[in-house]
Amino acid sequence: MSTPAEYYRSLPPVCKTYGVACLMTTSAFYLRLFEYYNISLDYGLVLKHFQVWRLITNFFFLGPFSFPFAFRLIIIAKYGVALERGPFDKRTADFVWMLIFGALSLLVMAAVPFLSSRFLGVSLVFMMVYVWGREFPNERISIYGVVSLKGFYLPWAMLALDLIFGNPLMPDMLGIVVGHLHYFLTVLHPLSGGKFILKTPLWVHKLVAFWGEGTQINSPVQRDPSASIAFRGRSYRLNGSRTSRSSITTATDRAGTYNFAQQPAGRGDGSVAFRGRSYRLNGC
Numbered sequence: 501m502s503t504p505a506e507y508y509r510s511l512p513p514v515c516k517t518y519g520v521a522c523l524m525t526t527s528a529f530y531l532r533l534f535e536y537y538n539i540s541l542d543y544g545l546v547l548k549h550f551q552v553w554r555l556i557t558n559f560f561f562l563g564p565f566s567f568p569f570a571f572r573l574i575i576i577a578k579y580g581v582a583l584e585r586g587p588f589d590k591r592t593a594d595f596v597w598m599l600i601f602g603a604l605s606l607l608v609m610a611a612v613p614f615l616s617s618r619f620l621g622v623s624l625v626f627m628m629v630y631v632w633g634r635e636f637p638n639e640r641i642s643i644y645g646v647v648s649l650k651g652f653y654l655p656w657a658m659l660a661l662d663l664i665f666g667n668p669l670m671p672d673m674l675g676i677v678v679g680h681l682h683y684f685l686t687v688l689h690p691l692s693g694g695k696f697i698l699k700t701p702l703w704v705h706k707l708v709a710f711w712g713e714g715t716q717i718n719s720p721v722q723r724d725p726s727a728s729i730a731f732r733g734r735s736y737r738l739n740g741s742r743t744s745r746s747s748i749t750t751a752t753d754r755a756g757t758y759n760f761a762q763q764p765a766g767r768g769d770g771s772v773a774f775r776g777r778s779y780r781l782n783g784c
Contacts, residue, residue, distance in 0.1 A: 513713035540618040592714025626675025
């Protein structure tokens with residue numbers, strides 16, 4: 501059994517960085533180092549007083565310390581990590597671009613009055629859940645050991661649970677919309693013969709190369725040899741080895757607050773309609 505430090509070092513860089521940033525933001529709020537309205541999204545203050553940091557900081561606040569906050573961190577550690585180690589294996593820049601595209605899309609939707617939200621981090625996290633469900637549609641999951649369903653239906657099951665628990669549904673629905681938009685443009689549209697129009701921009705490759713973390717196959721930019729390695733931890737993508745999907749789910753299953761226990765995917769049932777090889781899956 502690995503120690504917490506070993507587990508932390510084994511996490512892929514993007515999800516680890518985002519999860520730690522969310523945890524530090526909530527910790528600072530708990531210590532009253534700032535008030536939540538200082539980092540919330542307010543287009544009036546952004547446009548009139550040029551408080552542009554609000555366009556970024558609102559994504560790092562997942563709420564105060566509570567059960568929902570813990571569950572959102574678990575989503576990042578479980579489904580976000582599974583994406584970064586699975587379909588986005590050795591494609592760090594593409595994974596970063598997926599999150600940036602999701603954030604930009606959420607900012608656009610938040611400009612609509614009836615879709616506005618002070619904090620969009622919850623929607624960004626739920627986007628990971630939706631994309632995971634599309635990339636792993638036949639993975640078996642169990643909710644409280646009572647209901648067993650396929651991964652494709654996981655976002656809708658979580659949406660139903662939020663409805664039962666009385667949590668707001670709008671952040672989840674925005675995450676589903678943005679996740680489907682990204683999946684459509686990167687998978688469904690190219691598979692139907694359309695043009696692949698959501699290619700990772702060159703500046704994202706440069707950003708990841710300057711960061712010095714992760715790996716991007718066929719990257720047009722070479723990694724900066726002078727990039728800091730102070731926070732680089734051991735993981736399969738840094739030492740060149742590869743982690744199987746079974747080990748991914750085993751490493752994070754213990755933390756599932758909703759007790760989502762993954763089981764071997766069924767075969768022979770012909771239910772693979774939601775999955776197809778794509779630009780992400782074949783590495784083109």
